[in-house]
Amino acid sequence: MADWLTPTEWDALRLSLRVSLWATLCSLPLALLTAHALARWRFPGREVLNGLVHLPLVLPPVVTGYLLLLTFGTRGPIGSVLQDLGIVFAFRWTGAALAAAIMAFPLMVRAIRLSVEAVDPRLEQAAGTLGASRAWVWLTVTLPLILPGVIAGAVLAFAKAMGEFGATITFVSNIPGQTQTLPSAIYAFLQVPGGEGSAARLVAISVAVAMGALILSEWLARRVARRVAGA
Amino acid sequence: MSLTVTLQHRFAGFDLDLAFQAPPGVTVLYGPSGSGKSTVLAAIAGLMRPDHARIAIDGTVLTDTTRGLSVPPHRRRLGVIFQDGRLFPHLSVRRNLRYGRWFAPLGSDAASEDAVVEMLGLGPLLDRAPANLSGGERQRVAIGRALLSSPRLILADEPLSALDGALKAEILPYLERLRDEWRVPILYVSHQPSEVTRLSTTIALMRNGRITRIGPAAEVMADPALAGAGRDAGAFIEARVRAHHPDGVTELDAGGLPLFLPTLAAAPGDRLRLRIAAPDVMLAAEAPGQISALNLLPGVVDGIRQDGHSVLVRLMTDAGPILSRITERSARALQVQPGARLVAIVKSFSHDAGDIGSAHR
CATH class of the missing domain: 2.40.50.100 (RNA polymerase II/Efflux pump adaptor protein, barrel-sandwich hybrid domain)
Structure with missing residues (x-):
């Protein structure tokens, strides 16, 4: 392995990638459903759902992390039930993934929702008259049309998860090799004398990932606009 | 084929109340804009829910509000040609044409793709994207797509109204061939006398949500009491x-x-x-x-x-x-x-x- 990063730095990078990947993949189906519900369906409590989804965007991350600790901690109402089933979030990398997923969720829902709203429902109607059931219409018309938006949302969420710090450190602490993600590692390196070199390298990686994700998601968003306008 | 429709629906400030039977051939719902023609089509296609209705094709009941029955649009097997084509922008012309075939019941006497492509002159367009088609080409693809879903009936909602005069003249012969060579029954909504003249076997005149007259095309068009203004x-x-x-x-x-x-x-x-x-x-x-x-x-x-x-x-x-x-x-x-x-x-x-x-x- 390349020796331009120390083993601790490698651990942090690897952990961050794993946490972000799982956070993105697991929240994607729920984000699709939520985006559809918000874009298309009228139901009581729609505004409340909208508020809940966007809450992590405006709450101080430390509050989100604390609330996660309260509910998903080993003594929390959900956490204790899950513990009996052998699933533990608190102070594990899975907890870091959960925190990252919740913090990234609003971004993902927002990107998908915009692309769902851009789809002309009359195209879906036309597909219905050609014999496609609702599930088939979704798979063959809706999904292909929103796909660039979905990918853009996922990329953004991934980048956001890579950078998540406040909720993560509150919920799962900062255990090297266990829960020490890239931002936590940067924070830790800055606390010790002589850690600036390590911090600088990790900062460079963070900036590169974030910029790359922004450029990629912008490019995909432009594609969805062009694709839907082609009707 | 015979289509039987009884329909009542109340909109804000507008009532739809009609009953008619469309014999085989092309039945044109003919009337001014706002007379409710497109709503009738949408109700038959199952795209809107009328207050009271009974809609049946031959023996098959599609809608019967007294029994709370409404067959979902995708199981009605009606080919709809929309005013604006509604081609799928992410699919090539060929895949647009084939879309309905995935869902047509096996063994239905589907029109052959080659024959439809030949009749509508779509050969050179097959690999193009809908965004790169002219308005007339797009409507030709829409006609072919509806036809290839092997429908019991084709519903055409002013399919030529978005096209200018020359393009209309380009599409009309294709619709005539559809009527004569394919013998698919068609319910066609229009307010254009030239389209009515060229296509209709039966005309149902619509005014303010009601059918004022239905009969063989030549008879209805030649009735002075029903004639329109000017040309x-x-x-x-x-x-x-x-x-x-x-x-x-x-x-x-x-x-x-x-x-x-x-x-x-x-x-x-x-x-x-x-x-x-x-x-x-x-x-x-x-x-x-x-x-x-x-x-x-x-x-x-x-x-x-x-x-x-x-x-x-x-x-x-x-x-x-x-x-x-x-x-x-x-x-x-x-x-x-x-x-x-x-x-x-x-x-x-x-x-x-x-x-x-x-x-x-």
């Missing part, structure tokens, strides 16, 4: 091409009467349908001796409608009924009254290009 009034007659003369005139036979038109792109023996707008028809008491107009059709007046100072006269000739709009002054001078024997005079050049189409066989 929208006009009967059509059917004629067979007899010969092309070297001086640029095509001779037709209409119920034994000769008709002469500028050379037509039709082979001798072809049957044509020819719309004659009422303002283009002169009436005379007897056949004039020397006149530039080539078409003289003697007949008997069997219908009159007066609108202010203009009079719409229906003349029954051997070629069929003809409508003529003349002034009240001329009507008085000619003593126009039911039973009067008059001659209709029609110039060879007085028809519009879109007014001649092939006759329904």
